[in-house]
Amino acid sequence: MREAEKQLSGVRRVVCVGSGKGGVGKSLVSATAALLLSQRSRRVGLLDLDFYGPSAHLILGAWDLMPTEDRGVVPPEIHGVRLMSIAPYIGEGPSALRGSDATHAMLELLAITRWGELDLLLVDMPPGTGDEILDVVKFIPAAEWLVVSTPSKLSIQTVRRLLLLLRETGSKIMGAIENMAEGEACVEEFCRAEGVQFLGSVPRDPKVERAIGRPELLLRTEFARRLEAIVRKLK
Amino acid sequence: MHEWALAESVVLTVLRVAEERNAARVLRVRIKLGELQQVEEEIFSTALRELSKNTPAEDAEFSLAREPAVLKCNRCSHEWKVERDKLKPEEAELIHFLPEAAHTYLRCPRCGSPDFAIESGRGVWIESVELG
Ligand SMILES: Nc1ncnc2c1ncn2[C@@H]1O[C@H](COP(=O)(O)OP(=O)(O)O)[C@@H](O)[C@H]1O
Ligand SMILES: [Mg+2]
Ligand SMILES: [Zn+2]
Numbered sequence: 001m002r003e004a005e006k007q008l009s010g011v012r013r014v015v016c017v018g019s020g021k022g023g024v025g026k027s028l029v030s031a032t033a034a035l036l037l038s039q040r041s042r043r044v045g046l047l048d049l050d051f052y053g054p055s056a057h058l059i060l061g062a063w064d065l066m067p068t069e070d071r072g073v074v075p076p077e078i079h080g081v082r083l084m085s086i087a088p089y090i091g092e093g094p095s096a097l098r099g100s101d102a103t104h105a106m107l108e109l110l111a112i113t114r115w116g117e118l119d120l121l122l123v124d125m126p127p128g129t130g131d132e133i134l135d136v137v138k139f140i141p142a143a144e145w146l147v148v149s150t151p152s153k154l155s156i157q158t159v160r161r162l163l164l165l166l167r168e169t170g171s172k173i174m175g176a177i178e179n180m181a182e183g184e185a186c187v188e189e190f191c192r193a194e195g196v197q198f199l200g201s202v203p204r205d206p207k208v209e210r211a212i213g214r215p216e217l218l219l220r221t222e223f224a225r226r227l228e229a230i231v232r233k234l235k
Numbered sequence: 236m237h238e239w240a241l242a243e244s245v246v247l248t249v250l251r252v253a254e255e256r257n258a259a260r261v262l263r264v265r266i267k268l269g270e271l272q273q274v275e276e277e278i279f280s281t282a283l284r285e286l287s288k289n290t291p292a293e294d295a296e297f298s299l300a301r302e303p304a305v306l307k308c309n310r311c312s313h314e315w316k317v318e319r320d321k322l323k324p325e326e327a328e329l330i331h332f333l334p335e336a337a338h339t340y341l342r343c344p345r346c347g348s349p350d351f352a353i354e355s356g357r358g359v360w361i362e363s364v365e366l367g
Contacts, residue, residue: 002247003240051335072237073332086336089329093339096349098309104357105335112237112332 004110004139007072010117011045014143015174015234016136020162022127024150025179027055028208030124031081032224035060035215036231038080042119045075047109048085049136050126051095051102057087061213072114079215084113099131106135120234129162137169144172146199146234148179151186163194175199177230200230238275241359242282246292249364253291258366261292265362270304270319272357273331304356308343315344317356 065076175197178187191198211218
């Protein structure tokens with residue numbers, strides 16, 4: 001645990017992108033935000049903590065990039081984003097991890113990764129509001145949380161649970177992003193009721209799918225343009 | 236791997252123990268290395284010596300011992316030892332970085348399940364510290 005702290009000592013800010021729910025766009029939002037920040041010449045890292053469905057390397061087109069070994073491991077850099085994930089270690093195989101295995105794997109990744117100096121480390125969170133959240137809160141207490149929700153009631157209800165948990169554990173909540181927005185401003189309303197800052201909406205963009213694995217293309221989508229307006233607010 | 240980071244944690248812990256017990260010198264430190272973790276002993280020893288220079292642990296003898304990797308199937312309860320030289324080298328390398336990758340590459344030899352617990356053989360810890 002002390003090793004994890006040391007490896008993160010050059011990181012100014014850790015922002016976890018979570019929601020509790022799967023399929024709401026956490027991975028797409030965190031990877032695209034990392035690309036956008038890197039374009040704005042921020043030193044940015046992306047840590048994919050989804051051990052069951054790691055996605056960041058797929059979105060960034062980095063499936064064959066191995067971290068290099070040097071007194072730990074140095075994350076490979078893709079479009080200026082330092083990327084760390086379980087993916088290079090498990091390939092395309094299954095990961096039959098139980099909760100405590102996942103905790104160990106997370107600690108191991110935190111202990112071996114030499115992030116160096118970073119302005120921001122984005123953490124792509126797995127779905128769930130159990131171990132995955134509690135582990136991060138415990139091991140990276142300074143982490144701030146950016147929550148993603150779709151306009152669906154099913155998403156909003158889970159996000160509400162996540163926010164309650166984060167509040168009770170004393171975590172800092174930066175705000176919420178609405179993804180795959182359409183029509184009504186459901187998430188904005190929810191934020192007002194919960195006293196959470198609403199950071200903005202990103203629409204559903206059918207062009208996104210073709211841009212997966214192609215960062216240059218992804219950055220030119222409407223999705224990225226709209227996300228940029230939000231990322232600019234993340235001072 | 237993270238031999239240097241590990242060595243630093245070990246040295247810091249040893250020095251803290253020495254300070255708490257008002258010891259002038261550290262004589263001997265016994266360290267256990269989990270087999271799955273596959274810490275490079277040579278790098279680790281060098282790191283321990285380097286990092287303890289000019290500290291009360293400077294002349295300490297750091298002895299390293301391996302703890303075998305034992306896995307236990309969560310389905311049929313079979314327990315087995317992982318023999319490193321029987322692993323494919325690429326897989327051994329990946330498991331060495333991330334022991335949990337074992338769940339991707341190893342299977343219970345009795346029932347074939349990927350659902351097993353790593354009973355021992357992960358991590359690095361200090362077994363004992365002798366102070367002078
Ligand atoms: N704004 C969007 N427009 C179109 N497709 C999207 C959008 N946001 C996410 N997706 C797609 O939805 C799916 C789930 O997104 P993902 O980022 O994997 O979610 P999570 O990480 O929350 O599980 C992916 O196929 C992704 O490409
Ligand atoms: Mg995801
Ligand atoms: Zn079995």
